[in-house]
Amino acid sequence: MKALNSSFRDPSGFVFQQDNQIFRVVNNSYRDNYDSLMSKLYPVLTQAKLLIPHTEIDFDTTKNTHQYKLLQAEKIPFISYPYEWSFSQYQDAALSTLAIQKKALQQDMTLKDASAYNIQFHKGKAIFIDTLSFEKYEEGSPWLAYGQFCRHFLAPLALMSYHDPRMGAMMRDYIDGIPLDLASRLLPFRSRFRVPLFLHIHLHASSQKRHANSENHTAKSNRKISRAAMMGLIDSLENGIKKLRLKTNTTEWGAYYEETILSDDYLAKKQRLVSGFLENTNAKLTWDLGANDGTFSRLAAQRAYTISFDIDHLAVEYNYLKIKEKKEKNILPLLLDLTNPSPAIGWNNEERNSVFKREKPDLILALALVHHLAISNNVPLHKLAAFFAELTSQLIIEFVPKSDPRVRTLLATREDIFPDYTQVGFEAAFNKYFTIKNQQKIEGTDRILYLMAQK
Amino acid sequence: MLDFILLYLDPGTGSLIVQAIIAGFLALAFYFKMAKNAVTDWVLGLFGKKRTTEEELTNDESTQ
Numbered sequence: 001m002k003a004l005n006s007s008f009r010d011p012s013g014f015v016f017q018q019d020n021q022i023f024r025v026v027n028n029s030y031r032d033n034y035d036s037l038m039s040k041l042y043p044v045l046t047q048a049k050l051l052i053p054h055t056e057i058d059f060d061t062t063k064n065t066h067q068y069k070l071l072q073a074e075k076i077p078f079i080s081y082p083y084e085w086s087f088s089q090y091q092d093a094a095l096s097t098l099a100i101q102k103k104a105l106q107q108d109m110t111l112k113d114a115s116a117y118n119i120q121f122h123k124g125k126a127i128f129i130d131t132l133s134f135e136k137y138e139e140g141s142p143w144l145a146y147g148q149f150c151r152h153f154l155a156p157l158a159l160m161s162y163h164d165p166r167m168g169a170m171m172r173d174y175i176d177g178i179p180l181d182l183a184s185r186l187l188p189f190r191s192r193f194r195v196p197l198f199l200h201i202h203l204h205a206s207s208q209k210r211h212a213n214s215e216n217h218t219a220k221s222n223r224k225i226s227r228a229a230m231m232g233l234i235d236s237l238e239n240g241i242k243k244l245r246l247k248t249n250t251t252e253w254g255a256y257y258e259e260t261i262l263s264d265d266y267l268a269k270k271q272r273l274v275s276g277f278l279e280n281t282n283a284k285l286t287w288d289l290g291a292n293d294g295t296f297s298r299l300a301a302q303r304a305y306t307i308s309f310d311i312d313h314l315a316v317e318y319n320y321l322k323i324k325e326k327k328e329k330n331i332l333p334l335l336l337d338l339t340n341p342s343p344a345i346g347w348n349n350e351e352r353n354s355v356f357k358r359e360k361p362d363l364i365l366a367l368a369l370v371h372h373l374a375i376s377n378n379v380p381l382h383k384l385a386a387f388f389a390e391l392t393s394q395l396i397i398e399f400v401p402k403s404d405p406r407v408r409t410l411l412a413t414r415e416d417i418f419p420d421y422t423q424v425g426f427e428a429a430f431n432k433y434f435t436i437k438n439q440q441k442i443e444g445t446d447r448i449l450y451l452m453a454q455k
Numbered sequence: 456m457l458d459f460i461l462l463y464l465d466p467g468t469g470s471l472i473v474q475a476i477i478a479g480f481l482a483l484a485f486y487f488k489m490a491k492n493a494v495t496d497w498v499l500g501l502f503g504k505k506r507t508t509e510e511e512l513t514n515d516e517s518t519q
Contacts, residue, residue, distance in 0.1 A: 147470030199477050207476065208469030223475035232481030233474065235488060 001025075005350040006117070012132040015073075022076075024054065026069040030132055033109075034069065037134045041107040045128070050100050052076070052122070052129045071131065074122075077285060077305045077332075078359050081352055082116040082152070083171040084334040084342060086317035087160050087246040088324075089126070090168060093119040094153035096126040098238045101143075105230060110137040114149035116171070117352070123329040140224035143233060147208075150200050151177025154240065158197055161244035162187055165313040168335075175346050180205035196240025248314065266444060267295070273440050274367070274396060275299055277451040280437065281394050283363035290369035294319040294333055300365060301330040307361070309336040338369075339377045356391065363394040368447075371400040374421055375410045381420060381429035389433035393454040399426045403446045423448065 001023070003014035012030035016023050026034050045051035054071040061067070082090060093116060101111050111133050118130040143149075152171075155178040159167035163186070170178055184205040191197045225233075274296055283304040288297040292315045297308035308331055310316050319333035336342065342355040366388070373379045379387075388395055400407055401423060402416075420429075427436065434452035441448050495506055 142471050142474040144471075146474055147467060150470075199473075199480075203477070204470065204473045207473035211469045211472050223478070225474050225478045226482055228485045229474075229478035229482040232483070232485035232488075233477075235485060236481055 005348075006346070006352060008347070010113075010132055013067075020075075022073045023057070024071040024073055024131060025064075025067050026071065026132065028066050028068045031068045033135045034132070036109060036136055037131070041104055041109050041134065044103055044107065045100060048099075048103070049123075049125055050096055050103070050128055051131070052120075052127055054131060073129070073131070076120045076122050076127075076129065078307050079353070080121060080332065080334050081171075081342065082156070083169050084336065084355075085121075085168065086313055086320050086333065086335065087157070087165050087168070088317055089121065089320050089333075090116075090153070090157055090160070091241060091244065092126045094149075094157060094241050095238065096128065097149065097153065098234055098241070100128055102231070102234055104134060105137060105227070105234070108137050109134045110141075110143065111145050114145035114152060116152040116177070121332050124323050124327060124331075139227050142225045143230060146233070147180075147204070148177060149237065150180060150204055151183075153177075154197075154200055154237065155180060155183035157241060157244050158187055158191065158201060159183060161246060162191055165246055165317070168313075172342070172345060175351070180208060194240065194243070196236050196243075200237060200240065246317065266442065269443050270367070270398075270449070271296070271299065273442065273449050274365070277396050277438060277449070278303060280451060281363050281396070283361065283394065285359055285361045286363045286365065287361040287392070288365040288367075289336075289338060290366065290372070291315075291319070291333070294322065294331060296365055296367055297331050297333075298328075300363070301328070304330075304363070306331050308333040309338075311335070311337045338373060361392050363396070364388060364392040366395065366397040367449075368398055368400060368406075370397065370426070371404075371407050371410060375407060375418060378417075381426055382432070385429040385433055388430075389454060395434060395450070395452040395454075397430075397450050397452065398442075399423060399448045399450065401446050401448075 001016045001018060003016050007015040011027065012033070013024055013026045016025070042051065046053045052074050054073040057070045057072050059067070059070040082093070085093065096119060097111070097114055101114075104110055112135045113130065113133045115130075118128055118133060119126050120129050121127070151174075156168055156171055159170070159178070167186075180201055184202050187197070187201065192202055278299060281303070283300075286297075286300040286304045286306040288294070288300060288306055288308050291297045291308035291310050292312070294308040297306045297319075300306040308316075308319055310319070310333070313335060316333045316335050319331070322328070323331055323333065336355060344350055344354040344357065345352045370381075370384060373384055374381060388397070402408070402411065402418075402421060430436070430450075430452060433454060435455055436450055437453050438451040439448055492506065499506055
């Protein structure tokens with residue numbers, strides 16, 4: 001049993017994977033805190049669906065004397081990271097963390113970590129996955145995870161709200177959250193007039209700077225923080241985060257389906273064809289690449305858990321808000337730029353996996369996508385076919401030929417250096433890895449939809 | 456040269472000290488909120504109504 005690459009910091013225990021299940025070892029050093037968690041807080045948090053449930057598994061205590069418990073945690077179908085979340089997903093992750101801290105304080109416990117990586121999306125909701133992050137709260141002690149909470153949640157959300165939702169991508173560079181001095185410099189001056197941002201980012205950053213190398217700070221840092229001040233701190237962070245809003249304006253793709261020259265009729269026909277193809281697939285996990293607002297992901301989600309990837313922030317945001325509104329449990333929308341996908345980051349470049357090294361799909365939907373990769377990004381068709389073959393055994397893919405108005409737009413301002421970009425060239429490239437099980441022209445267009453299975 | 460500034464700076468101390476600095480203000484804000492809730496409850500009580508607490512909102516969501 002080898003600990004996961006992300007599980008090495010906490011001496012309280014570690015996480016490992018076996019037979020596709022997730023287990024957590026609780027060490028004896030965490031015994032008191034674990035018992036305290038299980039006695040009152042665990043039922044409260046799991047009932048509110050804020051903490052991932054687990055079951056205790058029998059194990060041989062004579063062989064593992066320093067281990068106290070073995071837990072099997074409910075498995076999250078797909079792990080995602082903060083730089084892949086839209087604004088509202090990120091905001092919900094932050095509010096869930098604070099809701100947990102509030103409930104913990106009511107039961108005399110506190111979160112010792114407030115990392116954004118401890119939150120995952122499960123059944124349409126943000127849920128906390130690190131069972132060993134709780135410790136007993138002693139009245140008077142400060143919140144040790146406060147700095148981390150501000151770096152991991154408040155700073156990126158404030159930057160996304162004040163500037164642009166794409167600022168969330170900074171979390172890819174700063175694995176332990178955006179440094180507060182940087183956030184403070186990047187935020188506009190008017191952000192100082194919002195009390196929570198003034199206190200928790202600007203004043204916080206200058207306090208960090210002032211006391212960073214002072215040696216006689218112990219008296220001040222040992223000052224007691226009353227329970228009321230602690231509750232006030234959580235309230236203030238909560239208010240600050242709740243008031244942050246996303247500035248919306250239409251983007252390249254935001255209203256793709258609504259404003260498209262491609263009609264409702266086209267959409268309806270394509271939906272019928274995709275539904276028919278889906279009936280001949282068998283998947284546990286589906287990826288919809290270039291999913292936009294998730295119209296087709298919803299068809300796939302009727303059969304399998306579906307990850308709805310898109311490059312556009314507003315599309316992912318809109319998709320997530322729809323999931324919340326309709327209480328959908330089988331779809332997870334995430335941000336992904338296929339021309340520069342989420343890399344492996346962190347210690348030894350293996351703490352957080354690249355998107356392709358997480359749970360692989362059994363089926364990929366690539367609708368109206370290939371022309372963007374082949375023409376806008378110059379990826380040769382044979383490389384595209386190899387890319388899909390590496391990832392999945394089943395593929396529903398749409399070929400959009402040069403005669404299509406959308407491709408004509410892409411080619412309008414550039415030289416056509418794509419002599420192989422034809423239906424024949426496309427089929428030849430994919431035939432190397434896949435068998436074409438079905439192909440249908442989408443009526444009224446030159447587009448062709450394929451159902452393929454790996455050879 | 457590496458024995459120089461950045462590597463030995465400790466942002467943790469500043470995070471603890473800022474909590475101590477703003478503690479009084481935050482406690483006051485918390486008491487004010489409690490008082491406001493108590494007054495709201497009393498006024499609503501006169502009309503036989505009840506304030507929906509955050510707790511109830513969360514529970515509603517989780518039972519759906």
